[in-house]
Amino acid sequence: MQVDTDIPGGNALTEILGDGQIAVRPDLRDTIGNWFYWYFRVRGAAGRRLTVQVAGEPRTPVAGRGPTVSVDAGRSWRWLGAAEVHDGEFAFTVPQDCDDVRFSLGMPYTAANLDAFLARCAGRAGVVRHELTRSEQGRRVEMLQFGRIDGGAEARVLLTCRHHACEMMASHVLEGAMERILAADDPASRWLFEHVEFVVVPFVDTDGVEAGDQGKNRAPHDHGRDYGPAEGRYASVRAIRDLLREPQVRPFDVVLDLHCPNIVGRTSERIYFVGSPDADNWAAVQLLAEELEQAAVGPLPYRRANDLPFGTAWNVAGNFVTRDERAVPQQSIGWFLDDEPAAGMHAILEFPYANAEGAEVNATTSRAFGADLAQAIERYLRRRVPTSNR
Numbered sequence: 001m002q003v004d005t006d007i008p009g010g011n012a013l014t015e016i017l018g019d020g021q022i023a024v025r026p027d028l029r030d031t032i033g034n035w036f037y038w039y040f041r042v043r044g045a046a047g048r049r050l051t052v053q054v055a056g057e058p059r060t061p062v063a064g065r066g067p068t069v070s071v072d073a074g075r076s077w078r079w080l081g082a083a084e085v086h087d088g089e090f091a092f093t094v095p096q097d098c099d100d101v102r103f104s105l106g107m108p109y110t111a112a113n114l115d116a117f118l119a120r121c122a123g124r125a126g127v128v129r130h131e132l133t134r135s136e137q138g139r140r141v142e143m144l145q146f147g148r149i150d151g152g153a154e155a156r157v158l159l160t161c162r163h164h165a166c167e168m169m170a171s172h173v174l175e176g177a178m179e180r181i182l183a184a185d186d187p188a189s190r191w192l193f194e195h196v197e198f199v200v201v202p203f204v205d206t207d208g209v210e211a212g213d214q215g216k217n218r219a220p221h222d223h224g225r226d227y228g229p230a231e232g233r234y235a236s237v238r239a240i241r242d243l244l245r246e247p248q249v250r251p252f253d254v255v256l257d258l259h260c261p262n263i264v265g266r267t268s269e270r271i272y273f274v275g276s277p278d279a280d281n282w283a284a285v286q287l288l289a290e291e292l293e294q295a296a297v298g299p300l301p302y303r304r305a306n307d308l309p310f311g312t313a314w315n316v317a318g319n320f321v322t323r324d325e326r327a328v329p330q331q332s333i334g335w336f337l338d339d340e341p342a343a344g345m346h347a348i349l350e351f352p353y354a355n356a357e358g359a360e361v362n363a364t365t366s367r368a369f370g371a372d373l374a375q376a377i378e379r380y381l382r383r384r385v386p387t388s389n390r
């Protein structure tokens with residue numbers, strides 16, 4: 001039996017304790033404090049009963065539906081269920097014909113998933129793949145462009161994801177949104193595809209996603225906090241700043257940055273927008289929120305009452321001050337856009353790992369929510385862009 005993390009997104013400190021017994025804990029690497037992401041593979045265990053001990057600080061690092069398992073080399077995933085975890089331990093019998101079983105905190109989504117998605121879309125519509133920049137480790141940072149891309153768009157939308165590498169469930173939402181828009185097979189998606197330019201940065205921390213880093217609270221500060229007054233530390237963030245300030249094109253009307261929250265705490269099992277300090281912008285976010293509340297007819301609910309305006313819960317100024325020695329404020333993309341005079345509406349959307357108010361979050365329901373989000377963007381823009389013919 002071999003246990004390893006040598007797979008895209010792999011992360012864990014693992015140890016084989018005995019006959020089918022494995023101990024794992026999140027590999028924190030350059031994380032300040034604790035975080036909870038892990039993902040590993042077991043081979044050579046077909047037909048065997050495995051016992052896995054998951055340890056972490058300050059508590060067992062599993063989300064509200066227990067760990068996830070894949071018996072097809074990471075192509076599809078399911079939750080094992082919270083009831084399967086006892087004192088940080090769960091058991092799993094590997095199917096007879098399975099030589100690659102994987103366990104994780106969530107449902108991993110890496111560059112290979114995006115490639116597979118784009119390959120599925122290839123026959124339908126044009127997605128232009130650009131190299132936004134090169135990452136610190138020399139990887140191509142992907143930027144996708146689709147919809148009305150000939151310069152005649154009535155609105156422009158920027159979607160970003162994985163400022164925090166581990167927050168993989170948000171990627172399933174992003175895929176669902178793109179799938180809906182690219183389908184262009186109903187009035188809403190067709191309008192989006194024909195009138196709106198979409199720019200998508202699916203993996204802001206490309207290195208972290210592939211390496212399986214936590215990404216969140218990376219020292220000295222993470223990608224999500226790289227929008228402070230100093231020049232960005234990360235090439236991808238510097239390139240996104242340039243996108244947001246391109247002088248030759250109209251500014252983005254909507255910028256949405258997708259995240260996943262902590263797995264514990266009051267805001268861990270709901271979908272919600274997070275506000276930046278600018279009150280006028282927050283009022284605009286509320287218009288999108290209104291549309292999303294109505295559009296979220298899929299399996300996952302969204303309610304405006306769950307949003308976090310600036311100054312509430314964890315969304316307070318202290319959370320945006322760097323913990324490193326330089327003690328300069330480290331801002332999110334939202335704060336950065338608050339100070340850009342021409343910036344359009346911008347918000348962070350937090351999407352949970354396992355439960356949205358009791359409904360199961362998985363790859364399928366996340367994609368369905370992404371489709372609802374696309375619909376909400378359409379309604380929001382058509383309220384704001386009266387020139388377009390309905």
Ligand SMILES: [Zn+2]
Pocket residue numbers: 163164167216224259260
């Ligand atoms: Zn995040």
